[in-house]
Structure formats: C-alpha cells, structure tokens
Amino acid sequence: MLFVFVLDLRHAGLALAIGVGACINAALLYYHLRKSGCFHLQAGWFKFLIKLVFALIVMGTVLYYTMGDATTWLNYSLLERLIYLTGLVLLGAVSYFATLLLVGFRPRDYIRRVNR
Structure with missing residues (x-):
C-alpha cells in the first residue's frame, strides 16, 4: 500500500499509507477478537463514540x-512558525477537551475499577 500512495502523493502518501494501514490493522484485530469471543462491546460504547466524533469535528473545524x-x-520565520504551531496545537487540545466536557464526557465513567 505504501508504494501505491507514495509514488503519486509523495510524503502525504506516506502519511496516508500509515493511516490506512493502521485502520486496517485495527479492523482486523476487532474482527478476530469478536470472532474468538475475547471481546464484547459493553453498553454505552456507541454513545461514547458519538461524543468522541463530535469533539473531533469541533476540533477539526476550529483548526481549519x-x-x-x-x-x-511560508512568509513566517522559523520562530514565528513554531510559536503559531504551538498555539494551534494548544487551541486544538483545548477545543477537543472542552467539547468533551460540554457533552458530558467524564473519564471516571469509563475507567473500570479493579478490587484487590
């Protein structure tokens, strides 16, 4: 897959090939874990995924x-690029986590407690 994307898209193709490969690996892992009976989705996963996807859409829109x-x-100096990029990363993180909090995501709800 790497050669298919890299020949035409160069460095963007490399990133695309890695992303597509990771998605295929995750899908195969999910399929085989379900097939063997080792993994079962619990109640609330769909709601959890909807919250995550919504937060990702908000973050992507803000960054875009x-x-x-x-x-x-291209007109910025190296220092200006670093400062601006750092600001964008922080803005993306803040918008993502703020959206998760606004839609009611609470990490403690998804952490399984283990009694010892």
Whole structure:
C-alpha cells in the first residue's frame, strides 16, 4: 500500500499509507477478537463514540478556520512558525477537551475499577 500512495502523493502518501494501514490493522484485530469471543462491546460504547466524533469535528473545524493558508506560513520565520504551531496545537487540545466536557464526557465513567 505504501508504494501505491507514495509514488503519486509523495510524503502525504506516506502519511496516508500509515493511516490506512493502521485502520486496517485495527479492523482486523476487532474482527478476530469478536470472532474468538475475547471481546464484547459493553453498553454505552456507541454513545461514547458519538461524543468522541463530535469533539473531533469541533476540533477539526476550529483548526481549519484558524490555521491560515500556506502562503502565510511560508512568509513566517522559523520562530514565528513554531510559536503559531504551538498555539494551534494548544487551541486544538483545548477545543477537543472542552467539547468533551460540554457533552458530558467524564473519564471516571469509563475507567473500570479493579478490587484487590
């Protein structure tokens, strides 16, 4: 798969090939764990995934509208790029986790307690 994407898309193809390969591996793992009976979805997983997908959409939208265009980035110095990129990463993280809190995501609800 790497060669299919890299020949045409270069470095973006490398990232795409890695992402697609990871998704295929995750799907195969899920399929075989379900088939062998080692893994069963518990109640609430669909609701959990909806919250995560919504937070990802919000984060992606925020970053898309705040990142600017490529020509702006090319005109920045290295220090300006680093500062701006750091700000974007922080903005993305804040928007993601704030959205999760707003939709009612509580990590303690998803942590299984083990009694010893």
